[in-house]
Amino acid sequence: MNSIFEKIRSQIETAIKNAVSAAVTKGKLPDIELPAIMIEKPREEAHGDFSTNIAMQMARQARKAPVQIAHIILEEIDYRDTYIVRAESAGPGFINFFLNNDWLYEALILIDKKKEQYGEVDIGRGEKVMVEFVSANPTGPLHMGNARGGALGDCIAGVLQKSGYTVTREFYINDAGNQIEKFGISLEARYLQQIHGENNIPFPEDGYHGEDIIDHVKDYIKQYGEKLVSVSSDERRKVLVEYALPKNLKCIKDGLSRYGIEYDVWFRESSLYDGEIDETIEILKQRGYIIEKDGAVWLNGEKAGLEKDEVLIRQNGYPTYMAADIAYHRNKFLKRGFSRVINLWGADHHGHVNRMKAAMEAIGIPGEKLQIVLFQLVRLYRGGEIERMSKRTGRAISLDDLLDDVGVDAARFFFNMKTAGSHLDFDLDLAIEQSNNNPVFYVQYAHARICSILRKLTEEGVTRKAIEDIKINLLTQPEELALMKKLAELPEEVAASAETLEPSRLTRYVIDVASDFHSFYNACRVKCEDEDLLQARLLLVDSTRIVIKNVLGIIGINAPEKM
RNA sequence: GUGCCUGUAGCUCAGCAGGAUAGAGCAACGGCCUUCUAAGCCGUGGGUCAGGGGUUCGAAUCCCUUCAGGCACGCCA
Structure with a gap:
């Protein structure tokens, strides 16, 4: 059992199920199929620690008023040997449960036991998942879209790892196809402009206009001179691309590394041109998804469930991006055995989502195994x-x-x-900004504050006792209870983040933890007269430190010990 | 034109497998440092959940529709 919450939920669930079947036996309730029991945390404190709407859900089938059902369940409910101390019906038919504090104390014990592993859950059961993100074109520097995609992708990967998945972080290098062609043409034009004058050489309309292209050719000329003037255009482009591409790639790698992102695999698009694209087209052909028209090879849109046909192989014989992408994803699923693939794309690529899912179906892979996380710019x-x-x-x-x-x-x-x-x-x-306006500092400050307390106490010779010797149940102040409650939530926050692929909820969670800690700090002193209370609070702040550190670790940012 | 996304407090955003009185931060206003870091805490005010229909015991949440903003509709990626 990873989470205290699981335990509580299962206690409540069992109690309800038993109560319902007792009521059925006694003829108080009809023998209907029990809907899934939903247990939630009410917003209002007066509504207890947990609540369920089961009575309302049963109302229709049981042909009884929700409040009446709630009362019947409460008559029969037995919560001996659980955390529950009180249960009552309220409002339109909710059943609210009030717990004693033992579960909160157990949360601290669990944190103390698991330390940096606290928060990990195992919903993934080792499933092999790939997260592919950034995958910026190596034709220029990384931009803000890449920055957001990078942070999101890396955190999704991190959250999945903490949730028991076997995660591979991958970067797809678009080092083939049209954009490299354009890259070459752009470099060539800038090169010749450097030598023959800007006005004498036209720059292609659809070329890469960025300054970095000019920088590349200037650097090249500085190093190797003007010898490319006399070679063929093909050769010129090839040499310039071979010069500039690795530089760009290194730039991308260094930039991402500085950003705290380390990939497991850098996958080259060009490696698909050795046969995998052809193989993929052949499979599509065998499965009847290929049509040939206008001298090109198309994916049959109607058959694939798409609005229109999509070109896979151009008239000129070159595969399109989509053809390569289908082959790439076939490689992920079939050649490398990932059972789920998550891609992060900028929202401007959303039109590609259905196409790729349909294409996966066309080659025999369930489309839902490919999950696309779109992010706005x-x-x-x-x-x-x-x-x-x-x-x-x-x-x-x-x-x-x-x-x-x-x-x-x-x-x-x-x-x-x-x-x-x-x-x-x-x-x-x-x-x-270094103020409470800035949530990063707010959270880091909480961590530093705790470390400062711990440091100070250590200096004064106070050491924490073993967990068995700490009277945790001395923690009864509202701020202490609120903080413990928040700390107890981490495992299920991690699980929820993994399930929804939304690590942002962890970021908001850790802000909440910091906030609850600061409130506690203002209301209660750790260094106090009562030795036992001091020990209990020492455990509480140390647990808080662990939680903040673990979450910041997932987000990939520092937890400073001093500020 | 067709499709997708977004619309919640002055601002930035949560909530959206329907549930109780719609939340948080910032901004505004008023308090709290001889005691472990005031980069902090406590309190107050602030809402037609874009508008309108519908389904439901119950809708910010689901359906329809209108409006506003963004994006996509290429033998680009």
Whole structure:
């Protein structure tokens, strides 16, 4: 049993089931199939620690008023040997349960026992899951979209790991196909412009206009001179791409590494061109999903359940991005045996979601095994104004610029504060503000404060006793109870984050923990006269420290011991 | 035009396998430091859950519709 909550839920569930069947035996209730018992935490304290709406759910089938059913259940309910001390019906038919504090004390014991493993759950049972994220084109620097996708993807992966999944973090390198072609053309044009003058060489309309392309060719010329003028265009592009691509890739790797992201696999799109794309097309053909028209190879949209047909192999014989992507996902599922694949995409790719799911079905893989987390793009604010360009370089703000400005902790924290689907306004001023306005500092401060208390007590020669010797039940103040209750929630917060693929709820959770701690800190002194109480509070703050540290670890930010 | 996403307090956002009086932070206002870090705490005010229908004992949550904003509809990725 990982979570005290599981234990409580199962106690309540059992009590209700037994009560219902007792009532049925006595003829008080008709023998109907019991709906799934939902147990929730009421918002209002007066409504108990836990409540269930089972009486209301049974009402229709049982042909009795909810309140009446609730009363019948309460007549029969037996909660000896549980945490429950009182149960009562309320409102339209809720049954509210009031617990004694033992479960909170047990939560502290559990935290003390599991330490840095506290919060881990095993809903994944080792299932092999891949999280593919960022996968930025290696044709330029990382931008804000990549920054958000990176923070989200890394945290989703982290949360899944803590939930018992075997997780692989993967970056898909788009080092083939059209965009590399365009990259080459762009580099070539800039190269020739450097040598023959900007006005004498046209720059292609659909090329990459970024300054970084010019930087690359300048660097190249500095190092190798103008010898590419005399070779063929094909050769020129090839050499320039081979020069610039690894540099870009290194930039991406370094940037992400600085951001705290380490991948297990860097997968090259080009590796699919050795046959896997052809194999994939062949399978689609055998399964009857291919049509040929206008000199190209198409995925049959009607058969696949899509609005229109999609080109897979162009007239010129080159596969499209989609063809490569289908082959890539076939590789993930069939060649490497992932049973679930999670991709993080910017919202501008949402049109691709159904296409890919349909394509998976077409090659015989259930579409729901591919999960796409779409995230909305980011707007940066500074001084209340939208910020588009870096003041320093005059270019679009890159991940590196962001990290220079606000640091890794603030960036990762902010990107994980809101759900992926929400538009995100990133306030650059707030992120570097050292005040209670800034939630990153608020949480880190709570951790540092605890460490300071522990440090001070250690200096004064106070050491914590073994857990068995601590009278935890001295913790009875409202602020102590609220804090313990919050700490007890971690395992199920982790599980819920994993199930919904929304790590942002953990970020909000840890803000709550910090808040409950600060309230406790103001209401209760750890260093107090009563030796036993001191020991109990020492355990409580140390447990709080562990919880904050564990969550910050998942989000991937520091838990400073001093501030 | 078609499809997808979003719309909740002044601002930024939670809540949305239907449940009790819709929450938090910030901003505003008023308090709290001779005691473990005031980067903190306590309190007050603030809402037509975009509008309108419908389903239900019960709707911010589900369905329909209108409006507003964003995005996608390429032999781009």
